[in-house]
Amino acid sequence: MMFASNGVVAAGWFEGGVFAAILVLLGIAGLIFMMVLGFFALRYGKLWFQAYMSVADVSPISLIRMHFTKVNPNVIVQAKVMSAQAGLSISRKNGISTRRLEAHYLAGGNVMNVIHAIIAAHRAEIPLDFDQAAAIDLAGRDVLEAVQTSVYPKVIDCPDPARSGKTTLSAITKNGIELRVRTRVTVRTNLEQLIGGATEDTVIARVGEAIISSIGSADTHFRVLENPDMITRVVLSRGLDAQTAFEIVSIDIADIDVGENIGARLQSDQAEADTRVAQAQAERRRADAIAEEQQMRALVASNKSALVLAEAEVPMAMAEAFRAGRITASMDDEE
Incomplete structure (x- = not known):
């Protein structure tokens, strides 16, 4: 009986020790958990409170996920706050959600530039959603500058001295x-065509080519000087902004100078x-003619030398005839 009671007491002590150890482990785990929560609360509590007061829909779990x-x-909280205060959709399903902002940030995009561009487009009533703005940003284009250029059109010099080093285009009329x-x-x-569309260089090149072609089709330079707008009307009718990242609003002739008389100079050069x-x-x-004359003189000299040789052979032939008896002295007597 004593042995049985001692065994029950030992088992009770064992179970009590295990229970106490479990309680200690749970207490340590709880302490560690509270310390972790306290760390994140101290680090991100202000951001969460700012998002909460701005109705920006940023959960504490999202802030902890961003940490890891x-x-x-x-950046994400500021972007969400700006979007919410600007009246943009921050819906988790199809709006500017925290997940989409995080994905764009991890892809190397400029989150704040995209948000500023979307807000500017929203204020100017220009259709621009987050996906389109993010795609433009990741493509290497400045989406904010693109929106600003849509609101305030940009003026491009043609030709651009910074690119070509020339200040004027040179064209020649038919005269x-x-x-x-x-x-x-x-x-x-x-x-809509900013991604994959041609840049300013293409627009400048097309406009320059069209202006030169229009002036070249004019009969005289007086027509161009009298009606400079004839050039712009022809150029605008060609649709030079097709497949480019820009839409041409207007083309204005800033200056026309009369240069050289290229036609006369070309005719003079041709005559020369x-x-x-x-x-x-x-x-x-x-x-x-000189060469032919020299050849004829050489031929005459050759013929003269042949004549001299022939005359030199006559006495020899006569002597040979005398020796052979073909010519005799009776011939002299007959004479």
């Missing part, structure tokens, strides 16, 4: 007069070239 995914929570033209092209961004060709041909004919 190396996302700057200050050969050179006209030096400087134009200004007003453009605004075409957000023709004169040189004629002189070369005459010199060639003279050289051929």
Whole structure:
């Protein structure tokens, strides 16, 4: 009986020790949990409270997740607060949600630039959603500058001295007069074609080509000087902004100067070239005549030498005839 009672007491002590150990472990785990919660509360409590007061819909779990995914929570919270205060949709399903902002941040995008662009477009009643703005930003384009250019059109010089080093375009009318033209092209961004659309260089090149072609089709330079708008009307009708990131608002002729008489200079150069060709041909004919004269003189000298040789052979032939008896002295007596 004593042994049985001792066993029950030992079992009770064992069970009590295990229970106490479990309680200690739970207490330590709870303490660690509270310390972790206290750490995150001290670090991100102010941000969460700011988002909560701004109705920005940023949960504490999202802030803790940003800590472990190396996302700057200050940027995300500021972006959500700006979006909410600007009246943009921050719905978790199809709006500017925390998850979408985190994804754009992790992809290397400029979150604040995208939010500023969307807010500016919203204020200007320009259709621009988050996906489109994020795609433009990740493509390497400045989406905020694109929206600003849509609101306030941009003026481009054609030609641009910073790109080509030239200040005017040189074109020639049909009567050969050179006209030096400087134009200004007003453009605004075409957000729908910003991704994959051609840049300013293409617009400048197309406008310059069209202006030169329009001036070249004019009969005289007086027509261009009298009606400079004839150039702009023709250029605008060609749809030069197709497949570009811009929409051409207007093309204005800033300055036209009359240059050289290129046609007369070309004719003078052609006449001089023709004169040189004629002189070369005459010199060639003279050289051929001199060469032919020298050949004839050589032929005459050759014939004279052949005659002398033939005359030298006559006495020898007569002597040979005398020796052979073909010629006798009786012939002299008959005479």
